[in-house]
Amino acid sequence: MLTFEGQKIQGSPNIVAKLTSLPFQQCQHSITTVDCQPSGPAGGMLVFVSGNLQLAGEQHALKFSQMFHLIPTTQGSFYVLNDIFRLNYA
Amino acid sequence: MLTFEGQKIQGSPNIVAKLTSLPFQQCQHSITTVDCQPSGPAGGMLVFVSGNLQLAGEQHALKFSQMFHLIPTTQGSFYVLNDIFRLNYA
Numbered sequence: 001m002l003t004f005e006g007q008k009i010q011g012s013p014n015i016v017a018k019l020t021s022l023p024f025q026q027c028q029h030s031i032t033t034v035d036c037q038p039s040g041p042a043g044g045m046l047v048f049v050s051g052n053l054q055l056a057g058e059q060h061a062l063k064f065s066q067m068f069h070l071i072p073t074t075q076g077s078f079y080v081l082n083d084i085f086r087l088n089y090a
Numbered sequence: 091m092l093t094f095e096g097q098k099i100q101g102s103p104n105i106v107a108k109l110t111s112l113p114f115q116q117c118q119h120s121i122t123t124v125d126c127q128p129s130g131p132a133g134g135m136l137v138f139v140s141g142n143l144q145l146a147g148e149q150h151a152l153k154f155s156q157m158f159h160l161i162p163t164t165q166g167s168f169y170v171l172n173d174i175f176r177l178n179y180a
Contacts, residue, residue, distance in 0.1 A: 003125045037174065039159055042130065042132070046157070046172050065140065067138055088178045
């Protein structure tokens with residue numbers, strides 16, 4: 001599930017629909033900090049990221065914070081169970 | 091466990107020692123956003139907070155982002171398993 005600027009969106013198809021409907025075509029990410037912690041005995045991982053987003057044609061970068069909760073699959077990879085995104089307004 | 095500005099601290103006694111050693115006596119929190127999601131079948135909860143910190147005697151507030159992972163206890167309450175804190179520098 002994704003919480004994007006407070007909007008709650010559940011299920012991969014809905015999340016893909018949201019992300020592809022954002023009103024810009026290009027967005028450059030630069031990551032400032034990454035913090036990780038194991039999330040419990042199930043082998044999950046919490047990732048906390050902050051950085052800047054630079055939209056094409058915009059002069060100023062936007063600051064953001066985002067967290068992911070990654071859960072291991074039986075195939076040895078991870079999927080994203082939780083994703084919370086916020087812009088950090090100045 | 092706590093990750094505080096990238097510093098990793100594990101165990102309640104170490105976390106209490108860190109928080110009580112911070113170089114100020116008073117800090118006013120004002121919360122701007124709170125987002126929550128369930129973290130999985132174990133009944134945990136992820137809380138993502140952003141806001142401002144106003145230190146006594148400082149003119150400008152500091153922006154911060156923080157996430158908590160709360161795990162239910164058998165006594166019907168929660169404990170903090172994960173805590174990641176970051177200041178958002180302008």
